[in-house]
Amino acid sequence: MHYLMEDVTLLFADQLKKVSVLVQKNEIRYIGYSAPKFNVMKVNVQAFLLTPSFVFYSPNIPSFSFEAFKTYFSQEYLLKGCGCILTDFAIQYQHQFLEKLEKKRLELLNSPIDYVLGVKLKANKLTPKIVQLCNRETIPVLFIELENSQELEEIPWGWIRETSYPNKPLFIPDVSNVVKPLQQRHLLKKWHEFLQYEKINHLPTPPPSNKPLNPDILKKIGLYPKKGVLKAGGEISYNLVLKQAKRGNLSSWNDRSIVPHISVHNGKFVILNQSPIFRPGFGKEMKIQQTGLFI
Structure with missing residues (x-):
């Protein structure tokens, strides 16, 4: 389908601007201030706010039956305009890595949205071998569970840095x-100091859960500009929210009760008239070869 959204209000990174968006041949062909002169259907969306599909950090997703899975993903992600999640699989020991990874991949086979997988482990279990496994299996994120600063001092950070190449997975504190x-503030300060000194790609603090991740975090993960942004040549994944439903400051997104009127994920409707359309298996795992390319 070819169409033009003319003079729509785009909300991105807490900023509002009027744009026109041309969708053609399964991708966004143009996004900018002036409307291109093409003989295509024009869609009147001036009553709406346009946002990119959101990326959520969503830890500890439990294993569900299909019906429970469908309900959970519809309510927690589709109806909140989320088109991609960052989630985790937890290990206690290195030898569990592949087993737990495959288990999580099987659990997400019916996902209607895209997903990025990270491994979660205690700080005292972090080894260069686990980082090598992440590189081999294209796992771009390690969630490191912290309890005390002594653990941080005992990690061989120099070796961790060396084995991080070339993928350079992102380290996130938990x-x-x-x-x-x-003590949490002190621990996170120490965490940032250690990883900054070793020049290891990391977040200084845990990301907010089940809320849109900002562009800086998406860049560090390696998802930007594939996800969380509307751009020429990019995928057709966006939300349309009625302006009258967005109370208060239009330029910030902090009301989790707002349901998009329309959501499109990879060119397919996933919400119509605020009703979710669950497409089992439509989502895919995002394989990120290298993080932090646009920092």
């Missing part, structure tokens, strides 16, 4: 709930 708030 502070244990048993750690008190003041």
